[in-house]
Amino acid sequence: MSNMFCFQCEQTAGGKGCTKVGVCGKQPEVANLQDELTGALVGLARAAEGKKTDRRTDDLIMQGLFATVTNVNFDGARIKELIAQVRSAKAALGDVADLDPGTLWQGDPDLVSLRSLLLLGLRGMAAYAWHAAVLGHRDDEVTGWFYKGLRAVGAEHTVEERLAQLKEFGEVNLKCMALLDQANTSTYGHPVPTKVSTIIEKGPFIVVSGHDLHDLKQLLEQTEGKGINIYTHGEMLPAHAYPELKKYPHLKGNFGTAWQNQKKELDGIPGAVLFTTNCLMPPLDSYADRVFTTAVVGYPGLVHIPADENGKKDFTPVINKALELGGWTEDHKMTGINGGTVLTTGFARNTVLGVADQVIDAVKNGAIKHFFLVGGCDGARPGRNYYTEFVKQTPKDTVILTLACGKYRFNDLDLGEIGGLPRLLDMGQCNDAYSAIQVALALAKAFNCDVNELPLTLVLSWYEQKAVCILLTLLALGIKNIYLGPSLPAFVSPNVLQVLVDNFGIKPISTPEKDLKAILG
Incomplete structure (x- = not known):
């Protein structure tokens, strides 16, 4: 059996990397083909520099990155087809070399960590951009950044340059999430509870x-x-x-x-x-x-x-x-993990901002003491019951915003209401982090304060690459003191983690009791 290397998801073997077979079930041949596809995409991005690309090429960039996201494509034949299509598109633009896939995960640990953050973020953003594209919504800056980001992945950069790239990427991903929000709401209407x-x-x-x-x-x-x-x-x-x-x-x-x-x-x-x-x-x-x-x-x-x-x-x-x-x-x-048979969704930005005055009054009169955003990806690793217990233990004068599949840990619980507003507000899919950001910005404006001064704490669970691009967006917005779990990413080196801790106050989760005490005092 050939070897592989993959550390892009939370369940990676030993918390370090899958080297024999993916914990997700991905076989070595497929993992290596995905790396080859990534190298070919870098080659295509290099060949496209300074040239106008057509829609077919743009689609290939998005689809190629999307196909390498965890739990998407396990079919080696399909990935080989993509590689051939990418190389054909590259040949039409010029004779440029692919990136050697063997170099993707090699080098100085800190530079590998930063390069991996950028590449994995690009993979997550490609999923969002593709969902928007199939609805006819595209953005030249977002599309252009796939090419720019891939060229950066394939080039040598200093730590300072990589950090600047990650900040710029986070800002562009916010535009991508806004693009998908516009695509979904203009096509299907604004979600309602x-x-x-x-x-x-x-x-x-x-x-x-x-x-x-x-x-x-x-x-x-x-x-x-x-x-x-x-x-x-x-x-x-x-x-x-x-x-x-x-x-x-x-x-x-x-x-x-x-x-x-x-x-x-x-x-x-x-x-x-x-x-x-x-x-x-x-x-x-x-x-x-x-x-x-x-x-x-x-x-x-x-x-x-x-x-x-x-x-x-x-x-x-x-x-x-x-x-x-x-x-x-x-x-x-069928029931939720806590035995409930009814789930409530639809509290996206339009609904929540529609009752913003009610929310603001509840904060001012003390009915709402704190907001928690508890969401992100779910997964099988032990310790994820933390999020269930955390939500169960939140005081009755707090509101829980949630999104993505992490909510399945607690979304069948009846947490009651505050002034007619449910304490648990499901804002949607992972990309609907855009809704949560808009609500936070609106509250900050209403209270004439910085987002980090709001009674708001983010308690996030991560699993795959879309969580990476959302985290980079939150950091680009300057949001601090995020609690992250259930484990820290294997692709974040100790030195890079220290940068995140020093600059943004990233905190690994501990226990619900300790974390709630630290947050609420």
Whole structure:
């Protein structure tokens, strides 16, 4: 078996790096092909310097980076196709060398750490930019930064230069998240507070996982009137809050909990499953025949649903499989990890800012003492129950904002209300960190203070590369004293960590009791 090296996700082996096989299930051949793809993307970015690129090349840059995000593409054949396409596009621009993939993770530990932060951030931003692009929303600065960032990955830089690049990247990623927010809200409307059932009704059904709302919309259109119910999974839960999606009566509810529980929850499922982005785990034999992939997602042996030249997809194979399996014969009860059967989502920026006066008054009269943003990625590593216990122990005069799949640790809890406002506010997917940022900036303006002077604490969990780009954006905005867990990234060297601690007050989580005491006094 050939060797590999990958330390880009939180579950990496020994907290240092996967060298034999990925803990995620990624095989060495695929890991090395992903590194080769990264080297080819750097070559394409070099060849494009000073030249105008076409949309096809821009799309390749985004798709190529997206395909290397954790739990997206396990299919070596598909990655080889991408490499060939990237090199073909590069040849059309000029004869420029790829970056030697063997150099990606080698060199001075601090410079490798900073280069890795930039590359992994680029991978996360590519996912957001692609979701916006499929809805027809692009930004020249964001697109241009993929080329600029890849060239920087492939060049030598000092520590000071790398730190400046990371700050600039964080600022650009904020624009990318704003772009995706505009794409989603202009297409589907602004999210509204919505209660979502976790009960799976009897009859044929399809579970849709990932993040891509455009894929969900196409599937809803193609299943209308066919007697098939649609359920979201994982990060797709916030789709229920968008008016243009929730108008479909067969968008019924949410299936299961966070992504890392799928092997248990999908075991023998009598329905079809569609993965639209990352979150795919190698499927068990008991359900592999009913799992479908689309977009950049890939796994050997699974049926892939491609898009035509206009971005349209034919989900007939998924629909037929759902009808063939027939679903459960009686309603199937599923619960959150705390036993709840109703989840609430839809508290994005438009909703929260719509009641800003009410929130501000509650702070001024002491009804709300503190805000916590508890969110991020979920994962299987022991210690993530910290976030459940933290939320349970927050005082009743505090509000919890949450987003991304980390919320599945506690989003089925009933935490009550403050002045008619729920204490737990689900703001959406990981990219909806943009909503949280806008709310924080609005509150800071209302109280005429700096964001870091607000009664607001960020308690974040991370797993993969989209968490990296969001963290870099928060740091670029100057947000300090972030609590981060459940473990620190393997790609952050001790010296780089010290820089983050010294400049931004990054704190590893300890225990809920100690951290709440430190925050609230």
